Amino acid sequence: MDLIFSRSNPKIKGLRALRDRTSRLESGLILVEGIFHVGEAVAAARGGKLALQAIYFAPDLLRSEFALGLIREQSGLGTPCYPLTVDVFESVAEKDNPQGILAVARPRQYALDDLGPQNFPWGVALVAPQDPGNLGSILRSIDAVGASGLLLLDGGADPYHPAAVRASMGALFWHPVVNTSFKAFAVWAREGGYTTYGTSAHAPLDYRSVSAYPRPCILLLGSEREGLTSEQAAECQVMLRLPMRGRVTSLNLAAAAGVMLYAMLEAE
Amino acid sequence: MDLIFSRSNPKIKGLRALRDRTSRLESGLILVEGIFHVGEAVAAARGGKLALQAIYFAPDLLRSEFALGLIREQSGLGTPCYPLTVDVFESVAEKDNPQGILAVARPRQYALDDLGPQNFPWGVALVAPQDPGNLGSILRSIDAVGASGLLLLDGGADPYHPAAVRASMGALFWHPVVNTSFKAFAVWAREGGYTTYGTSAHAPLDYRSVSAYPRPCILLLGSEREGLTSEQAAECQVMLRLPMRGRVTSLNLAAAAGVMLYAMLEAE
Numbered sequence: 001m002d003l004i005f006s007r008s009n010p011k012i013k014g015l016r017a018l019r020d021r022t023s024r025l026e027s028g029l030i031l032v033e034g035i036f037h038v039g040e041a042v043a044a045a046r047g048g049k050l051a052l053q054a055i056y057f058a059p060d061l062l063r064s065e066f067a068l069g070l071i072r073e074q075s076g077l078g079t080p081c082y083p084l085t086v087d088v089f090e091s092v093a094e095k096d097n098p099q100g101i102l103a104v105a106r107p108r109q110y111a112l113d114d115l116g117p118q119n120f121p122w123g124v125a126l127v128a129p130q131d132p133g134n135l136g137s138i139l140r141s142i143d144a145v146g147a148s149g150l151l152l153l154d155g156g157a158d159p160y161h162p163a164a165v166r167a168s169m170g171a172l173f174w175h176p177v178v179n180t181s182f183k184a185f186a187v188w189a190r191e192g193g194y195t196t197y198g199t200s201a202h203a204p205l206d207y208r209s210v211s212a213y214p215r216p217c218i219l220l221l222g223s224e225r226e227g228l229t230s231e232q233a234a235e236c237q238v239m240l241r242l243p244m245r246g247r248v249t250s251l252n253l254a255a256a257a258g259v260m261l262y263a264m265l266e267a268e
Numbered sequence: 269m270d271l272i273f274s275r276s277n278p279k280i281k282g283l284r285a286l287r288d289r290t291s292r293l294e295s296g297l298i299l300v301e302g303i304f305h306v307g308e309a310v311a312a313a314r315g316g317k318l319a320l321q322a323i324y325f326a327p328d329l330l331r332s333e334f335a336l337g338l339i340r341e342q343s344g345l346g347t348p349c350y351p352l353t354v355d356v357f358e359s360v361a362e363k364d365n366p367q368g369i370l371a372v373a374r375p376r377q378y379a380l381d382d383l384g385p386q387n388f389p390w391g392v393a394l395v396a397p398q399d400p401g402n403l404g405s406i407l408r409s410i411d412a413v414g415a416s417g418l419l420l421l422d423g424g425a426d427p428y429h430p431a432a433v434r435a436s437m438g439a440l441f442w443h444p445v446v447n448t449s450f451k452a453f454a455v456w457a458r459e460g461g462y463t464t465y466g467t468s469a470h471a472p473l474d475y476r477s478v479s480a481y482p483r484p485c486i487l488l489l490g491s492e493r494e495g496l497t498s499e500q501a502a503e504c505q506v507m508l509r510l511p512m513r514g515r516v517t518s519l520n521l522a523a524a525a526g527v528m529l530y531a532m533l534e535a536e
Binding site: 040043133137140141142143144145146167169170171174208242243244245246247248250251252254255256257258259262263265266 | 409411412413442514519520522525527531534
């Protein structure tokens with residue numbers, strides 16, 4: 001293919017637009033940047049978890065044999081792979097000193113009704129999380145413990161924000177992520193026979209005294225600022241407290257999710 | 269005091285300079301922004317953990333009775349409290365829509381030799397962590413479990429970076445943080461009789477099979493990218509593995525620290 005050498009090439013403008021949440025939502029497409037992350041996206045495409053729409057690369061930046069192999073493979077499968085000048089690549093790259101490869105991908109879309117105890121026995125639900133880095137870290141922990149996926153309730157940060165994609169280290173491509181309302185979640189969880197475990201600084205039960213978390217189950221966490229409201233806590237079968245021995249009254253959201261997910265792994 | 273209405277006032281220039289790591293290092297001063305964080309800095313000053321050098325506030329932005337009370341209290345104690353116009357305040361604030369209060373503080377400095385099994389029975393040591401948000405989150409978890417403090421080995425992110433200060437939710441003010449070399453740490457830990465616990469994806473021992481973490485002990489974690497080198501792992505009495513059931517080979521650094529710190533709390 002011919003080298004794209006103009007920053008105002010329509011394809012390049014389209015790439016830049018994907019930095020915007022609205023464009024991502026309208027197109028169903030996301031940006032994946034860097035060798036490791038594009039490699040994970042290609043692996044997920046092989047596994048049928050997402051569709052790779054195109055790869056963009058800067059031949060003068062990209063030295064990795066692994067990455068060049070991905071381009072040969074995908075090119076052979078019919079995925080358009082566009083070479084860019086370094087200048088044009090840098091105009092679309094999110095990071096300084098980019099590695100010279102990015103992909104446009106269409107993640108598989110899931111609805112709440114696609115998920116149930118059979119294919120989603122152990123999920124995390126977050127109420128309006130604000131930080132995309134936390135979302136990505138939590139997806140990484142979900143993958144690490146072998147949990148099923150993530151439910152995002154009542155809005156919040158975009159799981160396809162570049163910071164979330166990066167922080168998930170590829171986990172985002174492999175696990176269902178569903179945006180829904182708290183109300184729809186509550187009905188779905190009850191109908192599916194899920195046990196919902198919530199956390200609160202004031203819960204009477206120390207999580208360390210729970211000896212088993214039978215599946216199907218959901219770990220429900222409130223937002224960074226507010227935690228769970230009392231109405232949300234009322235939807236939980238079990239409310240748990242993480243001991244707080246110092247001055248802070250809570251953990252970082254991704255740290256809390258990590259501690260709870262490993263506790264649930266231990267006591268499955 | 270007279271309202272500061274010029275962005276080029278020397279005090280205002282000095283505040284802006286504190287966004288820079290070099291200025292923070294040279295002056296020993298840090299910036300603390302927002303009502304909650306200034307409140308925690310004042311509490312730590314009352315506890316003798318840091319010195320409050322000055323408070324800056326925008327009377328036209330600051331509505332919180334709690335914050336105005338802090339200013340009255342500190343003003344009465346002789347801490348200079350400077351009122352700024354909204355325009356000048358916004359020129360120094362890190363955040364959009366600032367709450368209208370920030371403080372300049374001098375944290376207490378600790379050297380490795382100040383710390384030992386008596387006053388530092390349970391610490392975390394990080395090798396060259398790169399992300400200031402991770403540093404802050406880890407300090408928050410250290411505070412939550414009642415651990416002692418943080419050792420930063422061989423450089424890395426600044427624990428007084430505004431993102432670290434924010435993420436620590438005040439924990440930074442209450443716990444010793446020491447910058448040192450891995451080499452000096454290793455000598456200190458051996459002389460103090462510490463048991464050092466490291467983590468690695470390849471360690472033969474699952475952390476869940478450890479039934480006690482006798483004090484004094486250190487949790488040693490490698491950097492986000494590299495983990496521990498084999499030389500660093502060789503300094504650990506015990507190397508542990510967090511089970512990884514999916515595709516990712518590690519957790520986010522702050523998530524890993526959270527999981528391990530709660531495991532060590534459970535089994536103290």
